[in-house]
Amino acid sequence: MPTPSPKHDICQQCWMECICQHASQTEAPACKPNPVLKHTSELKCRELLYSYHDPLKSIYVIKAGAIKSFQIDLNGQERILNFYLPGEVIGLEAIQTGFYPYSAIALSKTLVCEIPYESLLDYIADYRELQRHIVKVLGFRINQGQYIINHHAEQSLAAFILDIAARLHQEQVTLAFELPMSRYDIGNYLGLAPETVSRLFTRFQSAGLLQVQNKKIKIISADKLRWVSQEGLAS
């Protein structure tokens, strides 16, 4: 049995898939371009997708790779706001003001689909079910990243690992995966020193919660990790 084409594979987990499909099928199929999807482009590692305060033209869906969003504070220090993984939408944060409130940069070779914001709003205006989908997409983003407000570093990191694992595999926590970001990035995002992140990985490994080899993570006990994310590593 042949596996689905790569393109299809990638799009199955995409938050915009239903709208993108709808647009490409409903409109004059072949002659007109898809009114929602502008094009897909590839970013090199460390290439900027957009910069702080650029005007909102498009939102983007990550197809492969990963992106981090960050600001630079008065000291010139980077402050990471979020990570965006395959299937997720980046750029919605600009809706409030019309300008991106952060810079976005690729963490590795990254594929993104560009969706012009105005075209999207115009297009969904005529389709009630697509409106509801967009509201869902926004509703999802509202709930992200709540776990950062943990008092203890162990809790933050355990919750972070579970979150990334779930997002990389669409809600099913799978055993093995590769972290798209560095220890420095994790620490910056969680408000921890990179050394602390490193030490915790070692302790998590000793405690039999997971196996670590550089960026390769293998979750041994998701249940124990979940426990640690709530109660801390008391042992």
Place this chain on the structure above:
Amino acid sequence: MPTPSPKHDICQQCWMECICQHASQTEAPACKPNPVLKHTSELKCRELLYSYHDPLKSIYVIKAGAIKSFQIDLNGQERILNFYLPGEVIGLEAIQTGFYPYSAIALSKTLVCEIPYESLLDYIADYRELQRHIVKVLGFRINQGQYIINHHAEQSLAAFILDIAARLHQEQVTLAFELPMSRYDIGNYLGLAPETVSRLFTRFQSAGLLQVQNKKIKIISADKLRWVSQEGLAS
């Protein structure tokens, strides 16, 4: 010159005002009830608006008072997720799953307008400009609460005070206001011990940033506060 009616005053700063107005004016004016706004109700101090995992029926707009959202962790400890101030919308977090992901409780006597979720979506489906407004409301919520990820307690609290001040007065930082929540609530929300919050208020006062008397806050230097929220209180 007569002052505007209290009702009007309260509604001017409401995120849903334009939709609520649109609905009450467009539909058969007097005979039919407003299809978007169900009714306004008053909560006593500590009265629940809804509980964790209740199904999403309505979203609510705060007209007066304040509400906090919280979860109870495995230890039975409260964890505060957010505060909702007059003019703001609560309940959008339930869009993702269809269930409220937290309990919501009034911090004082609180007035809320109930907007049934399905009616709202049905109503805006026919009005392009209202769709855009809802997208903006959701876009606004996406950006809230980013400042919590500060490494130092001073920064977190300074940013928190500025945020509350701005939200209580619609973007213009005004000098004097009253905190709707306790020291315990602030600490819980920011991931700090209530004693630390108290000590910081004292230090902020000594440093001439603000005046504190219990829940009454008077900002002396918003600029310095802004500085502290980024750089810390080095003096």
Place this chain on the structure above:
DNA sequence: CGCCGTATTGAGCGCTCTCAAGCTAGGTGG
């Protein structure tokens, strides 16, 4: 006026940061 919940203040300890030194891995050039 007295009570109770909330806020303040103090002392000591522990977690996490900082600074600094090895270590590992992947990439480059000879």
Place this chain on the structure above:
DNA sequence: CCACCTAGCTTGAGAGCGCTCAATACGGCG
């Protein structure tokens, strides 16, 4: 193919911020 080189990761020792526990002060409400 191997030695080097660099960036990122790991590990260690000491210092400081913020937590915990505890006592006191305040303030609103009956």
